[in-house]
Amino acid sequence: MGRTDLSRPLGRDGGRADERPPDAGARFAELPVRPYDLLLKAGCRLTAVLWSVLGMRRAAGVLRHYLRATGTPYRVDAAELLALPAVRYAAEEQLARWRAEAQGRWRRGPRTPAAYPADSGWRGVLLARRGSLDWWFALRGVEFRLTGTVRVAADGATNVDYRFAVCKNGNFARGARKERGESEYGIPFAVFARLHETGLAREFTVTGEAFGHV
Template identity: 50%
Template sequence: MDDPVGIQAIPPLGRDGGRAEPYLTGDVAAAPYGSTLPRLRDHLVRLSCRVMAGLWRAMGLRHAAGMLRHYAGGTGLPYRADAASLMAVPAAQEAVAEQLARWRAEALQRWAEEGRGEKIYRADSGWRSLVIDRAASLDWWLALRGLSYRLAGTAHVGSDGTVTVDHRFQVHKSWNFDHGEAEYGIPFSPFARLHEAGIAREYEVIGEVDGLSFTRPVPGAAAGRRAADPAPTVRSPSHPS
């Protein structure tokens, strides 16, 4: 791809602190898929997953239901999460707002150091961890609890200092049950065994929203009034994952 302004050769805004890959330590099963023979109890646990997924769906917990059903389905194929919906979770909103504010500050600093004028900078948060609060969204907490997210795009600084960031929001999760963990008093080990017995399968959760845009005017343009940074808007139809 042509790069007439050479922005690919310049380190991106906001990259410090982010990971190159979305994977986290421990994102693998205790034993390989299908490494042990299934027992009658394993089949009963798998049946309980399907029943629970149906109950969650009836309760309106559609994201949690879909991911549990996908695990019990055993295909191991990637699962596309509704990243646009996930962006509405308070923890995600705060993380996105923090990164956008950082990009804007770094873009304005470079812009001032480089003699102002119109400038374009790459921006990339790298992969970062995000923890979902159960009280904020029971559905997404049951579905993911935690995940990795990334923002990437370009920041355009106008000659007057107005910053416009065009970007996308990506999510990733290695979906599994960890031996030794539990929630609501229910141990995860029997569910983790389903993968090892080959009757359910871990998978990758992926998702992306593209066409996001964030604009802030030159500092001081609002006569000293400091408003909170708005949430990014979608300039074109999003692609829920």
């Protein structure tokens, strides 16, 4: 049987313990509804229909969930997200780091089969328009966290079992979105935050998970 390393997880440096909180803004239904707000909501409904017709079902689904104003979590296909080039690159960077750190610990030990827990912590990644316009309109960016185990064989070969989790709080909130690249195409997504602030829509948490072995 191999040994299990119970020290600090691999790859933990640089990641956050918790996902990023929503950007600051007015609370739900805190502001009065104006005629403009009703027009904005009607325009958003038409936008969701247009996106659906154009085949952008993910973007349409996220916007419709926002307009329902339930505030319930919205689950996305994390495996599809993981297949996007920007997300895949960020994840593979962490997996490569896990392997390197695992082999470093293994070489300092008795060099017998060993297993090392790993945890990237929460990290942000911006979605590229070129990767998928559908996903970009839907989320524009997400937080992800990889957790898993790196196993090192007696000959130093490695394999990894991992869980890939995604999360996003406040998809349309006001704040520093522009600084994080979420106002591309000249679309000020924070404008839609007023629908939450007037109670005509409601922010929610996006979640999802996928599992893999490499």
